[in-house]
Structure formats: C-alpha cells, structure tokens
Amino acid sequence: MLLIAYLSVPLPYAVATPMLPPLPPLSSADEQARLLALRPYKSLKVVPDALFSTLVDLVSRLFDAPLALLTLVDEHDTFFKASYGVTLRQVPREQSVCALTILQQTTLVTEDLQQEPHALENFRYACASNMRFYAGHPLRTAEGHNIGALCILDSRVRTFSPRERQCLQQLAQLASHLLALRLSLQARQPMPSPEWLSLYDILYATFDQLEESDAHLRERRLLPEGARRFQEQSLHLHMEATIAKMQQRIAQIQAALLP
Numbered sequence: 001m002l003l004i005a006y007l008s009v010p011l012p013y014a015v016a017t018p019m020l021p022p023l024p025p026l027s028s029a030d031e032q033a034r035l036l037a038l039r040p041y042k043s044l045k046v047v048p049d050a051l052f053s054t055l056v057d058l059v060s061r062l063f064d065a066p067l068a069l070l071t072l073v074d075e076h077d078t079f080f081k082a083s084y085g086v087t088l089r090q091v092p093r094e095q096s097v098c099a100l101t102i103l104q105q106t107t108l109v110t111e112d113l114q115q116e117p118h119a120l121e122n123f124r125y126a127c128a129s130n131m132r133f134y135a136g137h138p139l140r141t142a143e144g145h146n147i148g149a150l151c152i153l154d155s156r157v158r159t160f161s162p163r164e165r166q167c168l169q170q171l172a173q174l175a176s177h178l179l180a181l182r183l184s185l186q187a188r189q190p191m192p193s194p195e196w197l198s199l200y201d202i203l204y205a206t207f208d209q210l211e212e213s214d215a216h217l218r219e220r221r222l223l224p225e226g227a228r229r230f231q232e233q234s235l236h237l238h239m240e241a242t243i244a245k246m247q248q249r250i251a252q253i254q255a256a257l258l259p
Contacts, residue, residue, distance in 0.1 A: 028102075028103055028146075030145070033145060034102075034145045034146065034147065035074065035075055037141050037143060037145035037147060038072065038073075038074055038145070038147040038148075040183055041072055041147055041148075041179060041183065042072070042074065043183075043186070044072075044081060044179065044182060044183070044186075049081075049082070049182070050200060051178065051196065051199060051200045051203060052070055052081055052082035052175070052178070053082045053084075054200065054203050054204055054207055055070065055082065055171075055174075055175060055178070055203060056068040056069065056070050056082045056083060056084045056150075057084050057207065058203065058206065058207055058210070058239070059084070059150065059152060059168075059171060060084040060085065060152065061207075061210055062167070062171075062210075062235055062236070062239055063135075063152050063164065063168070065133075065152035065153065065154045066085050066153070066154060066155065067083075067084065067085035067086055067152065067153040067154070068083070068084040068085065068150075068151070068152045068153075069082070069083050069084075069086070069098070069149075069150070069151050069152075069153075070082040070083070070139075070148070070149075070150050070175055071096070071098045071139075071148045071149050071150075071151070072139075072147055072148040073093060073096065073098055073099055073102050073147065073148050073149070074093070075093070076092065076093055077090045077091065077092055077093055078090060078091050078092075078093055078095075078096035078098050078099060078148075079148075081148070081179075097110070097113075097134050097136065097151070098136055098148065098149040098151060101136040101137070101138055101146075101149040101151065102138050102146040102147070102148065102149060103146075104138055104146075105138070106137070106169070107135060107136065107137045107160075107165045107168055107169055108134070108135070108136050108137075109134070109135045109160045109165070110133065110134045110135075111132075111133060111157060111158060111159055111160065112132050112133065112157045113131055113132055113133070113134060114132060115157075130155050131153050131154075131155060132154060132155055132156055132157045132158075133152075133153060133154040133155075133156065133157060133158045133160075134151065134152075134153050135151060135152050135160050135164075135165075135168060136149040136150065136151030136152075136168075137149060137150055137151070137168050137169050137171075137172035138172065139172055139175055139176045139179065140172075140173075140176055141176065141180070142180065149172070150168065150171055150172040150175050152168075163233075163236060164236075167236050167239060167240065170240065170243050171239070171243065174243050174246060174247065177247065177250050178199070178246075178250070181196075181199075181250055181253060181254065182196070184254070184257055185253075185257075188257065195253045195256075198249060198253075199246060199249055199250070199253075202242065202245055202246050202249060203242070203246065206238070206239070206242040209238070210235075210238075
C-alpha cells in the first residue's frame with residue numbers, strides 16, 4: 001500500500017533528499033510530566049475499539065483524506081490507537097509528524113511536506129511515499145499535557161481553511177474526552193459497557209448518514225466551486241452537531257460515575 005511506504009520504506013539511494021536544518025528536540029520542557037500523564041493511557045494503545053475506529057473513519061471522510069490517525073506518543077514510539085488507510089500499529093517517535101504536533105498548542109498544518117521540510121530525521125520517508133499534506137491537532141489531558149494527536153495525511157498538496165482547523169480541533173477535543181472516559185469506565189466495569197456503546201450508537205448513526213451520501217462525497221472534487229463549498233459546509237455543520245451531542249452524552253456519563 002502506498003501509504004504504508006510513508007511510514008516504513010526507505011528511499012532508493014539514487015533519490016536526493018533535501019538538506020535539513022538542525023533537528024529540534026522532539027520533547028518539550030515538561031516531557032517527564034507529559035509521560036507521567038500518558039502512562040494510564042498506554043493500556044489503551046493497542047486495544048482495538050470500534051468507537052475510535054469509527055471516529056477516524058469519519059475524520060477521513062469529513063476531510064476527504066486517504067489517511068487518518070489517532071495516535072499516542074510515548075518516549076520512543078508513536079502508537080496508532082485507531083487508523084484509517086494504514087495497517088501499521090506503531091512507528092518510532094522520530095519518524096512521526098505527530099511527535100511535532102504534541103509540541104504545539106494548536107493545529108499543526110503542513111500544506112506540502114516536500115516543499116516545507118518539517119525537520120524530522122526521516123523526511124525522506126514522506127518523499128518516498130509521495131505524502132504531501134499533513135494536519136494534526138494535539139490530544140490534551142484535563143491537566144494540559146499533550147499525549148498524542150488526531151491527524152490526517154494526503155498525497156496531494158492542499159490548503160486547510162480556518163473552518164477545517166476549527167473542526168479538527170473540536171474532533172481532537174472530543175477524542176481526548178473519549179479517551180479519558182474510556183479509562184474511567186475501564187476502571188469501574190468490564191468493557192464495552194452500555195454507556196460506551198451508547199456513544200458508539202451516536203457516532204455510527206452519523207457514519208450511516210454519510211454513507212447514504214457517499215456518492216456526493218466521492219464527487220466533491222468534481223463539483224463547481226460554489227456547490228462544493230456548500231457540500232463541505234453542510235458536512236461540517238452536521239459533524240459539529242454530532243460532536244455537541246456526543247459531548248453532552250459524555251458529560252451525562254461522567255456525572256453518573258461521580259460518587
């Protein structure tokens with residue numbers, strides 16, 4: 001698969017790679033506190049979960065991107081809690097753009113990875129697979145530590161509008177809340193719990209509705225500019241309503257869990 005090459009296939013020796021600036025540190029000043037905050041979530045790093053899988057599938061469709069990832073970044077590796085478009089489960093931290101995303105306080109966007117080197121040691125891997133676009137937002141704990149990222153990648157150069165940035169941020173915040181709730185429920189009762197399944201029902205209903213309009217999604221690039229923008233606006237409005245509904249349900253479950 002072409003996308004897997006981005007993560008694991010080296011360039012042929014004949015391909016020239018760009019001169020990179022000195023590598024910045026891939027850890028923040030509060031790295032030890034961040035790793036401590038991440039520790040409880042590591043039990044979730046490789047456990048398949050239909051809710052998170054459906055979420056990244058929706059993210060891929062919403063942003064018309066062939067690859068979407070929900071990642072957790074520890075000291076040495078980036079783990080894929082959920083993924084769409086790739087089968088790998090983890091990559092070394094220094095080979096992951098998400099390692100840069102967790103150093104940000106807002107969305108990290110690189111419209112063309114081949115024209116804007118992101119100073120990762122393995123920039124050549126992105127070149128080899130023709131990955132061009134990246135957008136990711138950090139997953140932040142309630143205490144303010146970035147433990148991973150929700151991101152999309154594309155093989156075409158593209159822009160990312162303010163509305164798209166806002167939507168990715170909202171989805172990343174939702175993913176952060178879902179991860180925290182998953183931990184709370186896991187500590188109290190066997191999974192999947194009825195409360196967790198109720199969240200899946202909300203998300204799956206949205207996915208089902210998007211499936212019904214899949215032909216329109218596939219043809220989005222062929223629509224006239226005005227019609228395409230209207231279609232994208234409708235999709236984002238629908239997703240914002242879904243996010244609000246899920247956040248409300250998460251709050252209800254958390255309130256019920258309080259002693």
